[in-house]
Amino acid sequence: MTTKDIINPANLVYSKAKLMTENPMHYCPGCSHGVVHKLIAEVIEEMDIQDKTIGVAPVGCAVFAYNYIDIDWQEAAHGRAPALATAIKRLQPDKFVFTYQGDGDLAAIGTAETIHACNRGENIAIFFVNNAIYGMTGGQMAPTTLEGMKTATCPMGRNTELNGYPLKISNLLAELDGTCYVTRQSVQKMASIVRAKKAIRKAFENSMAGKGTSVVEFVSTCNSGWKMSPHDSNKWMEENMFPVYPLGDLKDTEKK
Amino acid sequence: MAKFKGAVVVNTERCKGCDLCVQACPSHVLGLADQVNSKGYHFSEMKHEDDCVGCSACGYVCPDACITVYKVKIQ
Ligand SMILES: Cc1ncc(C[n+]2csc(CCOP(=O)(O)OP(=O)(O)O)c2C)c(N)n1
Ligand code: SF4
Numbered sequence: 144m145t146t147k148d149i150i151n152p153a154n155l156v157y158s159k160a161k162l163m164t165e166n167p168m169h170y171c172p173g174c175s176h177g178v179v180h181k182l183i184a185e186v187i188e189e190m191d192i193q194d195k196t197i198g199v200a201p202v203g204c205a206v207f208a209y210n211y212i213d214i215d216w217q218e219a220a221h222g223r224a225p226a227l228a229t230a231i232k233r234l235q236p237d238k239f240v241f242t243y244q245g246d247g248d249l250a251a252i253g254t255a256e257t258i259h260a261c262n263r264g265e266n267i268a269i270f271f272v273n274n275a276i277y278g279m280t281g282g283q284m285a286p287t288t289l290e291g292m293k294t295a296t297c298p299m300g301r302n303t304e305l306n307g308y309p310l311k312i313s314n315l316l317a318e319l320d321g322t323c324y325v326t327r328q329s330v331q332k333m334a335s336i337v338r339a340k341k342a343i344r345k346a347f348e349n350s351m352a353g354k355g356t357s358v359v360e361f362v363s364t365c366n367s368g369w370k371m372s373p374h375d376s377n378k379w380m381e382e383n384m385f386p387v388y389p390l391g392d393l394k395d396t397e398k399k
Numbered sequence: 400m401a402k403f404k405g406a407v408v409v410n411t412e413r414c415k416g417c418d419l420c421v422q423a424c425p426s427h428v429l430g431l432a433d434q435v436n437s438k439g440y441h442f443s444e445m446k447h448e449d450d451c452v453g454c455s456a457c458g459y460v461c462p463d464a465c466i467t468v469y470k471v472k473i474q
């Protein structure tokens with residue numbers, strides 16, 4: 144059978160989610176944000192909740208997320224996505240409401256909003272892309288930057304005496320009574336992508352079941368900020384990020 | 400044991416040549432083209448199409464949703 148014969152709609156096994164728009168994404172080649180966008184679109188499509196889902200976009204590289212997934216969106220001020228999502232969900236409890244945030248957005252400028260939304264147990268899903276750096280503004284140190292990791296604002300590497308320690312904010316959020324599900328995932332391999340997608344679905348389902356806040360952290364790469372190829376970034380992430388931010392569920396109240 | 404044969408179609412205009420699909424393919428089917436698209440990216444293409452098993456690893460890891468995968472069972 145030739146390639147030409149195989150390329151037939153009857154044999155289709157994988158394609159772009161219809162909910163992903165035709166707009167080319169502005170992310171750097173190989174950026175983790177694209178994979179996370181794809182998974183969110185696939186889950187919304189599979190759950191058939193396109194008309195009932197409202198996303199809240201952050202400030203950071205994902206600021207234009209609303210151009211890529213064909214649902215309703217609001218754009219939040221930097222770090223304020225959980226506060227905006229709180230209002231949307233309380234006014235429209237029949238909607239699936241999620242935030243999409245980077246580590247600078249969620250764990251630096253928006254720390255208070257994040258913690259208090261989770262502590263109030265808002266019935267929202269928080270999708271958190273942790274690439275350990277401020278991508279959009281040119282690769283500055285973030286609270287999540289690893290010890291010794293070089294960035295534009297710590298060119299000699301993060302010094303914990305001067306800059307403190309990598310902030311494991313998901314662990315902190317898991318301690319709060321308002322969260323029902325806190326998990327750490329990654330999207331660099333097929334198997335991890337399958338697991339990450341399940342976590343996204345669970346977070347959406349929890350939000351409608353009124354169980355409280357779900358947080359899905361994606362340990363991610365920023366190959367431009369890290370100054371490595373996309374493939375080398377994935378390897379670097381596995382070797383250096385995973386020991387500090389180990390994958391797996393940090394909390395699942397269902398499994399008590 | 401059933402054997403599978405696959406084929407992929409790359410949206411060459413959307414592709415940014417990040418190389419992640421090339422690295423993810425267990426059968427070393429893909430490679431970056433010598434030509435570039437209108438944005439100047441060396442897009443991904445099948446270099447060894449007979450070796451594709453339709454596993455979809457390339458499609459899953461593609462951050463830009465450029466890859467469509469087809470698969471058939473051959474006896
Ligand atoms: C109030 C305010 N302060 C600072 C900035 C500058 N700024 C834009 S994005 C950003 C950090 C983004 O980093 P992150 O949330 O990790 O997202 P990434 O770009 O890495 O995906 C900062 C500090 C801003 N836009 N608004
Ligand atoms: S700067 Fe980093 S996070 Fe932003 S699009 Fe580029 S690779 Fe992605």
Ligand code: SF4
Nearest residue numbers: 424451452454455457
């Ligand atoms: S479907 Fe699998 S075998 Fe075929 S090109 Fe993609 S990764 Fe390689």
